[in-house]
Amino acid sequence: METLQKLKYERPVIKQLNAGITNKFGAQTGFIPHTHIDGLAVKDLTARFGSPLFVISERTIRQTYQEAYNAFANRYPNVQFAWSYKTNYMNAVCRVFHQEGSWAEVVSRFEYEKALGNGVPGDKILFNGPDKTADDHRVAVLNNSPIHIDHFDELYGLIEVSTKLGKRPKVAIRVNMDTGVLPMWDRFGFNYENGQAWDAITKIIQTDKMDLVGLHCHIGTFMLTTSAYAVAASKMADLALNIKRQFGLDIQYLDMGGGFASRNTLKGAYLSGTDITPSFHEYAEQICTTLIKAGFRSEELPLLILETGRALIDDAGYLLGTVLANKRLSDGRRATIMDFGVNLLFTSFWYEHAVSPAQDCSQYAEDAVLYGPLCMNIDVVRENVKLPPLNKGDQMVVHRVGAYNMTQWMQFIALRPNIVLIDQDGQPHLIRKHETVADLTQLESTPTHLESFDL
Amino acid sequence: MKLKKSVAISENGFVFNASRGDSFSTNPTGTQILNWLREGQTDTEMKALLLEKYEIDEATCEKDLYDFIKMLNQQNLIEA
16 A cells, blocks of 8 residues: 655745845755754754754864964964853853963953952963952052053052052053044043053053053954054054153053954945954064064064954854744744844844854745844844745854854843853763752742732 | 735746735745635635645644634735
């Protein structure tokens, strides 16, 4: 007897064709399912660790770091990276960078304690940021950590702390400057053009309570114009050379900060991030060439420190999630609701994140909005995206989420999920457990008069 | 409920509504449903046919069929 084989089902879709209407992205030619990460199946990872789930590829971190390091080290004799804790301060992630040779760059006492806890020697923790208390200064001075001074109030406060301790702290000043790129970041540090930076330098040297060991700048974030770094490097070198001329003091390091763009696509960008983001070589060429030509004697070239965060970690992070529901909006667009939203994907406020289905899918696509699970109107992951037909329970992969999401995520409405690191042998490791209600309520306390009620 | 007479369906999923000049693309499941509509099949009959022909559970089948027909209505492809 003949058995009738049933056909594989795909949700029926119909899409109006708008021939002739300009489309800056050209025709979508199909979707490539992203079924595996470093050899592990997405469906196995979510079955074992739940959904949503952050996944970090150790292999990608190391490859990206080595690519960045080599781009600079091949052009400049003395290069040091310092891992920007705020970008991703999961201990496992930080330790991968420390194993690769990165120092730590922190902007709060919390991050400072994390770096110490990870075993970073105090003198290899760069303490940045506008928020440092007298006690933070005390601890940093005792640990011999380079303190990057942000404002005059900090400078005077640090003089007081170091006098009390009878120790000479190692300090740098943060310098802000016009690099030809708007907006100009002048809220942090001392300005170069109006002479404030020079005044701070003079004050530090003449007070003779601290050792000025470095100069620091951080000219912006997601900088797509590499030439801005050449301008910054030239102004930093100018300060260092003037210090040498006027005070006979050698500046030991120039810290060029971070701000290198990742390959994500910014909202409103005309072209995809994968097409326009400069390579590490382009940034390195601008910075290193400028410093080498600046006028330092070759044996006096200062150590070049880089605090690159985003560009080193974004590609290594994935967010896996599951379709909760599909619905139709009033204008006929499809709305797909995922089990992750802006609570976990803070960067969806400024990126058009690339999303891929995690299973085989049709090449037919519909215009869709990708919503998160929060009962809040702001919870939109992608405002306009072409997606293949997805069913409830299907899985999706969001790409390049390694930077800022695991630090800026919100415990809002929902709890935060597991984070898994896949090691270089393809073994998954749980590096942060999902939160429970008890984790959060243990921090609360209820006044006795509110303990009971009748309803 | 019937497909408008002005609607032409090609085998590979190109749909053209001659009365308005609108064109559409649809996937094989969509093409199949449009052809059943042309033959005059009802919602209930189409649901039964889908369940018989495809690997699909009843709830998903019903939800998707409802959604697809709503879209056809919105695109003016079905007789009022």
